[in-house]
Amino acid sequence: MPMLEPHLKKPSNKGLPFAPEIMILVTLRYYANGSFQKLDGDVMNICQQSVSRIITTVSNSIALQMKMFVKFPSTVEDINQVKQKFFEVAQFPGVIRCIDCTHIKIRSPGGMSSEVYRNRKGFFSINVQAVTRPNLEFFDLVARWPGSTHDSFIYNSSSVKQSLNIGDLQGQGMLLGDSGYAVSSVCLTPFLSPNSIGQEMYNNYHIVTNLGFETIKTAD
Known part of the structure; x- marks a missing residue:
């Protein structure tokens, strides 16, 4: 990744003596398997302390590139292309995200407020909201809410909902979410108890169209 190299190279000899390619591979391995850093380092004969520094450096470098890649379409033409790609998945019209x-998962942050990070499944976490496009890319990420925060609260507090409600360029279409969200004129969710063939078909098309994000979650 040439765009990361300026951030990965150190200005003095006190930095890490590893090529950017090695640093990226070590970090991606850690992201992929979530194992102990020592095990990741053993594969390339790198000590755990160096692995820790590598992961921190590369992660910060990737984060600096976020706004370049994680963003909403900027033109009407781009939005129409997104709608068309979503439609090609399961013929669900007007979907833009x-x-x-x-x-x-995170470690307990400790302190009096640590329990707000414990989610309904019993472990400590950050509840991250992601908005995706049909080819498994991200439009938007919100990663600041503790694990006990409900999905709908995060959505209601986000700029995503605001753009849909005011109908600006980024709000020219429908949002698909699961039953954790409230159905509205701009956010479509599945029927909890479908009682007709039409409602069952709607649910099936909804699930298939929304499957891309479920694929991303499965890979977490």
Whole structure:
């Protein structure tokens, strides 16, 4: 990743003596398997302390690139292309994004307020809201709410809902979410108890169209 190299190279000899390619591979391995840093380092004969510094450096460098890649379409033409790609998935018209939250496990932060990070499944986490496009790319990420925060609260507090409600360029279409969100004129959710063939078909098309985000969550 040439765009990361300026951030990964150190200005003095006190930095890490590893090529950017090695640093990226070590970090991606850690992201992928979530194992102990020592095990990741053993694969490339790198000590745990160096692995820790590598992961921190590369993660910060990737974060600096976020606004370049994680963003909404900027033109009407781009939005129409997104709608068309969503439509090609399951013929669901007018969809411009899918939304859901996923829990990223963390250690207990300690202190009096630590329990707000414990989610309904019993572990400590950050509840991360992600808005995606049909080819498994991200439009938007919100990663600041503790694990006990409900998905709908995060959505209601986000700029995503605001843009849909005011109908600006980014609000020219529908949002698909699961039953954790309230159905509205701009956010469509599945029927909890479908009682007709039409409602069952709607649910099926909704699930298939929204499947991309579920694929991302499964890979977490």
